Each structure stands twice: as structure tokens, then as C-alpha cells.
Amino acid sequence: QPVLTQSSSASASLGSSVKLTCTLSSGHSSYIIAWHQQQAGKAPRYLMKLEGSGSYNKGSGVPDRFSGSSSGADRYLTISNLQSDDEADYYCETWDSNTRVFGGGTKLTVL
Amino acid sequence: EVQLVQSGAEVKKPGESLKISCKGSGYIFTNYWIGWVRQMPGKGLEWMGIIYPGDSDTRYSPSFQGQVTISADKSISTAYLQWSSLKASDTAMYYCAKWDQWGQGTLVTVSS
Numbered sequence: 001q002p003v004l005t006q007s008s009s010a011s012a013s014l015g016s017s018v019k020l021t022c023t024l025s026s027g028h029s030s031y032i033i034a035w036h037q038q039q040a041g042k043a044p045r046y047l048m049k050l051e052g053s054g055s056y057n058k059g060s061g062v063p064d065r066f067s068g069s070s071s072g073a074d075r076y077l078t079i080s081n082l083q084s085d086d087e088a089d090y091y092c093e094t095w096d097s098n099t100r101v102f103g104g105g106t107k108l109t110v111l
Numbered sequence: 112e113v114q115l116v117q118s119g120a121e122v123k124k125p126g127e128s129l130k131i132s133c134k135g136s137g138y139i140f141t142n143y144w145i146g147w148v149r150q151m152p153g154k155g156l157e158w159m160g161i162i163y164p165g166d167s168d169t170r171y172s173p174s175f176q177g178q179v180t181i182s183a184d185k186s187i188s189t190a191y192l193q194w195s196s197l198k199a200s201d202t203a204m205y206y207c208a209k210w211d212q213w214g215q216g217t218l219v220t221v222s223s
Contacts (some may be wrong), residue, residue, distance in 0.1 A: 036156075039117055044148075044156065046211045078120060091156055098170050100158040108151070 002094050004103035011109040017080040020106050021047040022092030029073035031094045038105075039088040046091075050075050082110050113137040113143075115207050115214035122189035122220045123197050128192035131217045133207030141165040147181060147192045148206040150216075156206075164192060211219045 003025035012018035024031050035047040048058040048068050056068035065083075069076045079086055087110040092103040118132045125166040135145065146161035162176040171181070175216055183190045202221050207214040 036213075037154075043206060043213045043216045045213065049211075053115075063144045089155075092154075099172060100161060102148075102156045102158065 001099055002031055003090050006103040006106045007047045009107045011111055012082055013111045014082055016082055020077045020090050022075045022103050024073040032062045033075045034093045037088045082108055086110055114213050115181055115212055115215040117217045120218040124223055127197050128195050130191050131188045133214050135188045141185050143209050144153045145209050148208055149203050152201045
């Protein structure tokens with residue numbers, strides 16, 4: 001079963017960029033992942049599906065400021081021109097034939 | 112518009128049973144896996160299990176196997192999560208989710 005590792009927290013200034021990392025466990029480096037955003041007190045929101053090639057497909061209405069990339073077992077979510085409502089928890093997710101799993105989430109603070 | 116609409120908040124006592132629902136619309140309900148996710152207060156997201164409404168194939172996370180039952184009624188495009196005997200530790204927000212869409216959540220509070 002795959003395991004996803006995320007840093008517990010990150011911070012960046014308003015208007016700057018931030019790159020969040022999700023690392024797949026050994027033997028699962030080719031897996032596709034999804035990124036989700038959860039603002040405080042709200043349901044999660046699907047952001048994008050991201051392949052090992054770096055190709056990604058965003059959900060409806062997700063701003064152009066959100067992009068994805070990949071390197072080996074690492075999957076990245078980059079948010080540019082940070083806005084105050086980007087402050088949220090960000091979760092990566094992956095799946096195989098029998099299970100789905102989330103990373104522990106990264107709490108992003110916009111300074 | 113694709114939507115997943117969940118049933119309302121519940122307050123139950125330990126030992127009681129409960130079934131919460133998630134109604135899909137705007138897409139072909141039988142063609143997509145739909146799952147349930149637990150979020151305990153102040154904690155992260157945990158997959159509980161998933162179901163394919165087309166044939167009711169169901170997979171459970173090992174942590175939740177035997178603790179809950181996931182089902183679906185494709186005639187009304189609705190998935191369910193049920194407990195036969197609730198515990199205080201089941202207090203959490205529960206979300207249903209298709210791969211690219213989330214429900215709004217159902218808060219379950221179990222307290223004597």
C-alpha cells in the first residue's frame with residue numbers, strides 16, 4: 001500500500017509563491033496523485049490530478065495560480081501570487097486497486 | 112453541475128445505530144467509485160472505504176473493516192455509510208467523495 005509524506009506546515013508571504021511537496025513511498029514513485037484544499041471550517045475541494053510525468057488536470061474553477069509538477073517520487077503543488085484565502089490545509093491523495101490514502105496534510109499560512 | 116449532497120448533522124447516544132447518506136447528481140452515478148472519508152476534530156482526512164454503485168463492489172480501509180458498512184442504491188443515486196453500534200470515538204465529520212468532487216460533510220456527534 002502506498003504511503004504519502006507531507007510537511008506539516010509551510011508559510012509564505014502575500015503575493016509570493018510557495019511549493020508544497022508530497023512524497024510517495026518506495027516502490028510507488030510512478031503513482032498518480034490528487035491535490036485537495038481544505039479551508040478552515042469547509043469541506044475539501046479537489047484541485048488537480050498530477051501524474052509522474054508532471055502532467056496535471058485541474059478541477060473546474062481552480063485558478064491559474066495553482067500548478068503541479070513532479071520529480072521522481074515527489075509531487076509538487078505550486079501556488080503563485082498567494083492570496084489570503086489560499087491559507088488552508090492541503091492534502092495529497094493516491095490510490096491503487098484496493099485502497100485510497102491521504103497524506104497527513106500541510107497547513108499553509110499566508111503571512 | 113456535479114453535486115454530492117449529504118444528509119444533515121446527527122446527535123446520537125453510544126450504542127445507537129445510524130445511517131447517513133450522500134446523493135449524487137449531474138453525472139452518471141453508476142460509473143464512478145464513491146467513497147467515505149472521516150475527519151476527526153482537528154485531524155486530517157482518512158479514507159474509510161469506497162463503493163462502485165454499478166455493481167456494489169465495496170472496498171474497506173483495514174482500519175474501518177467491520178466497523179462500518181458502505182452501501183449504495185443506484186435507483187436513487189445515493190450512497191450510504193452506516194454504523195450498527197456507535198461509540199463516542201465515532202464523533203467526527205464525515206465526507207463522501209467522488210474522485211473530483213466532495214460532499215459538504217455530515218457532522219456526527221456521539222455523546223451520552
